Amino acid sequence: MTTDTLTPSSAAAGVDYGITTRDLNLWYAKFQALKGITVNIQKGIITSLIGPSGCGKTTLLRCFNRVNERYGYVTTKGEIKLLGKNIYDEDVSLIELRKSVGMVFQRPNPLPLSVYENVVFGLRIHDDKGLKKSDRDDAVEKALTEVGLWNDLKDRLDEKAITLQLEQQQKLCIARLLPLKPEIILMDEPCSALDVSGTRAIEELMFALKGRYTIVIVTHNMAQARRSSDECIFMLMGELVEHSRTTDLFITPKNRKTAEYIEGRYG
Amino acid sequence: MSVPASSTAGLFTETPFIRKKRRTERLAQCLFGAMALAMVIPLLLILGYLVFKAAPLLSWDFLTTNPTNGMRKGGIWSALLGTVYLVVISLCISAPIGVLAAVYLNEYAKDNWFTRIVNLSVVNLAGVPSIVHALFGLGAFVLFARLDRSILAASLTLAIMTMPVIIASTKEALASVPVSFREACWNVGATRWQTIKAIVLPNSISGILTGVILQVSRTAGETAPIMFTGAVFYRNIPEGNVFAYGIKDQCMALSMHLYTVTTQVTNAPEALPYAIAVTLLGTVLLVNATAIVFRVWLRNRKKW
Ligand SMILES: Nc1ncnc2c1ncn2[C@@H]1O[C@H](COP(=O)(O)OP(=O)(O)OP(=O)(O)O)[C@@H](O)[C@H]1O
Ligand SMILES: [Mg+2]
Numbered sequence: 001m002t003t004d005t006l007t008p009s010s011a012a013a014g015v016d017y018g019i020t021t022r023d024l025n026l027w028y029a030k031f032q033a034l035k036g037i038t039v040n041i042q043k044g045i046i047t048s049l050i051g052p053s054g055c056g057k058t059t060l061l062r063c064f065n066r067v068n069e070r071y072g073y074v075t076t077k078g079e080i081k082l083l084g085k086n087i088y089d090e091d092v093s094l095i096e097l098r099k100s101v102g103m104v105f106q107r108p109n110p111l112p113l114s115v116y117e118n119v120v121f122g123l124r125i126h127d128d129k130g131l132k133k134s135d136r137d138d139a140v141e142k143a144l145t146e147v148g149l150w151n152d153l154k155d156r157l158d159e160k161a162i163t164l165q166l167e168q169q170q171k172l173c174i175a176r177l178l179p180l181k182p183e184i185i186l187m188d189e190p191c192s193a194l195d196v197s198g199t200r201a202i203e204e205l206m207f208a209l210k211g212r213y214t215i216v217i218v219t220h221n222m223a224q225a226r227r228s229s230d231e232c233i234f235m236l237m238g239e240l241v242e243h244s245r246t247t248d249l250f251i252t253p254k255n256r257k258t259a260e261y262i263e264g265r266y267g
Numbered sequence: 268m269s270v271p272a273s274s275t276a277g278l279f280t281e282t283p284f285i286r287k288k289r290r291t292e293r294l295a296q297c298l299f300g301a302m303a304l305a306m307v308i309p310l311l312l313i314l315g316y317l318v319f320k321a322a323p324l325l326s327w328d329f330l331t332t333n334p335t336n337g338m339r340k341g342g343i344w345s346a347l348l349g350t351v352y353l354v355v356i357s358l359c360i361s362a363p364i365g366v367l368a369a370v371y372l373n374e375y376a377k378d379n380w381f382t383r384i385v386n387l388s389v390v391n392l393a394g395v396p397s398i399v400h401a402l403f404g405l406g407a408f409v410l411f412a413r414l415d416r417s418i419l420a421a422s423l424t425l426a427i428m429t430m431p432v433i434i435a436s437t438k439e440a441l442a443s444v445p446v447s448f449r450e451a452c453w454n455v456g457a458t459r460w461q462t463i464k465a466i467v468l469p470n471s472i473s474g475i476l477t478g479v480i481l482q483v484s485r486t487a488g489e490t491a492p493i494m495f496t497g498a499v500f501y502r503n504i505p506e507g508n509v510f511a512y513g514i515k516d517q518c519m520a521l522s523m524h525l526y527t528v529t530t531q532v533t534n535a536p537e538a539l540p541y542a543i544a545v546t547l548l549g550t551v552l553l554v555n556a557t558a559i560v561f562r563v564w565l566r567n568r569k570k571w
Contacts, residue, residue, distance in 0.1 A: 067450070
C-alpha cells in the first residue's frame with residue numbers, strides 16, 4: 001500500500017499536517033502492537049481513531065507524546081513528526097513536547113487538588129519566573145470559560161476536583177491542558193465513563209475547540225466517530241486499514257474489513 | 268384478576284436449602300468474630316496483668332530517678348532516656364534513607380538488574396534475625412568504624428535493622444497512589460520530581476508515616492542488636508536532664524534493663540520487671556496513639 005491510498009483525497013498538497021508518521025512500529029517487549037503505521041493527520045480538525053479492542057489505538061495515541069517510553073520495555077521504530085518537527089530529534093525536550101501535546105483519558109483523572117489548582121497545575125510546574133496570582137486567576141477563568149465550566153464552578157474553585165460530577169471532571173481535565181497552549185489534544189475514549197448528556201457536552205466542547213487545536217479522539221462508539229470527527233482512521237491488529245473523510249469512510253468504505261467493522265460484524 | 272391465596276403461599280419463603288445456608292453463614296460469622304475477639308483478649312489480659320502487678324511501683328518518681336542498690340531500688344530514668352535516645356537517633360538515620368530509597372525504587376527505578384538486586388537485598392535484609400544485625404553492628408560500627416560501644420553504634424545497628432522494613436512499607440504506601448495521577452502529571456510535562464513533590468508524597472505521607480512509626484516499637488523492644496553495640500547493664504546519669512547522654516556514651520535501655528532485672532538481679536522487688544514492661548509498653552503505645560491521631564488528621568485532608 002502506498003501512502004496515497006491511506007490519505008484522504010482532500011488532503012492534497014499544501015495541506016498543513018498536525019501529525020505525520022512514517023512506517024511507525026512499536027513493540028511491547030516481543031509483542032508488536034503497531035505495524036508500519038503511516039498516517040497524515042491534518043491540522044486543526046478532529047480525527048477519530050476507531051477499531052476493535054486491542055488493535056493499538058491507545059498505543060498509537062501515546063506515541064504522539066512519547067509517553068509509551070515510560071515503560072522500560074517499549075521499542076519504537078519509525079518517524080513521527082508533529083507540526084513538521086521530528087519528535088525523536090536530539091533537541092526535543094520531552095517536557096516541552098508533552099506540554100504541547102495534551103492528553104485526556106478514558107476515566108476523568110483530576111488531580112487530588114482543588115478545581116483551581118487542577119487548572120493551574122501545568123502553569124505552576126512550567127513557571128520559572130514567578131507568575132502573579134492575577135495571571136493565574138485569569139488563566140483559570142479563561143480555561144474554565146473555554147470548556148464551559150466557569151459559570152457552574154466560579155464559586156466552587158476551592159472544592160476538591162474529585163467531588164465534581166464525572167462530566168465536569170472530564171471537562172476540567174481538558175481545561176487543565178489549555179493554559180499550556182497545546183497544539184494537539186489527544187483524547188482516549190473521553191466519553192466512555194459519561195452518560196448521554198455528558199457525551200454530548202464533551203462533543204460540543206470538541207467542536208468549540210476545533211480549529212485552534214488538532215484533536216485526535218479514540219472512540220468505540222461508531223455514532224460518535226460519525227458525529228464528531230472530520231476524518232476517521234480505522235485500525236486493525238496494529239495496522240492502519242483505512243484513513244479517509246469520516247463521511248466517506250462510513251458511507252463508502254474502501255476496505256472490506258472497514259465495512260465489516262462499521263456494520264458491527266466484529267468489535 | 269385476583270390471585271388465589273394458595274398460589275402465593277410458597278412464594279419467597281425459605282427452603283430447607285436456604286435454611287442450611289443461613290446456618291452456615293451464622294456459624295462462619297461467629298467463628299470469625301470469635302477469632303477477632305481472641306486477638307483483643309490477650310492484649311487486654313497482658314496489659315491488665317502487667318499494670319496490676321506493676322501497680323506498687325508505678326509513680327512519677329519511678330520514671331525520673333536512676334536505679335539504685337544494684338537496681339533493686341530507685342527508678343528507671345537512665346534506661347527510659349537511653350531507649351528514647353536509641354529510638355530517636357536510629358529513626359533519624361533510617362527513616363530519611365529508607366523513605367528516599369523507596370521513592371527511588373518506586374518512582375524512578377527502571378526494571379533492570381540493578382533494581383532487582385536492590386529489591387532482593389531489601390527483602391533479604393528485612394528477614395535477617397536481629398542477633399545477626401547485632402553481630403554485624405559489632406563488627407562494622409563498634410570495631411571497624413571504631414565507634415566503640417556507644418549510643419551511635421547501637422543506633423546505627425538498629426537503623427540497619429529497621430531500614431529495609433521502612434523501605435518496604437514506604438514502597439507500598441507510594442504504590443497505593445493511583446497511576447492515573449502520575450499520568451495526569453506526566454501528560455502536562457511534569458518531571459518525576461515535580462510529580463512526586465506535588466502529588467505522590469502528599470497523598471502517601473500518612474502511609475509512609477505509619478510504616479516509620481511502627482518501627483518505633485520494634486526499635487524500643489529489641490535487646491539483641493544493642494547488647495553488644497552500646498547498651499550496658501548499669502549507668503548512672505544526672506536525673507531530670509534529657510540531654511544527659513552523649514552520642515558516644517554507652518547507655519541503659521528499657522528492653523535490656525528488663526532482661527537484666529529478671530535474669531541477673533536477685534532479690535529485686537517483684538513488681539520491678541512488671542513496672543519496666545509497663546513503661547516500655549506505655550511509651551510505645553503513646554507513640555502509636557499519637558501517630559494514629561496524626562494520620563487521621565492527615566487522611567481527613569486528602570480525598571480522591
Ligand atoms: N503496557 C503494555 N504492555 C504490554 N502490552 C500492552 C500494553 N499496553 C497495551 N498492550 C497490548 O498492545 C495491544 C494494543 O493495546 P492498546 O491498548 O493500544 O489497544 P486499544 O486499541 O487501545 O484497545 P482498547 O480499545 O481496548 O482500549 C493489545 O494487544 C495490548 O494487550
Ligand atoms: Mg485503549
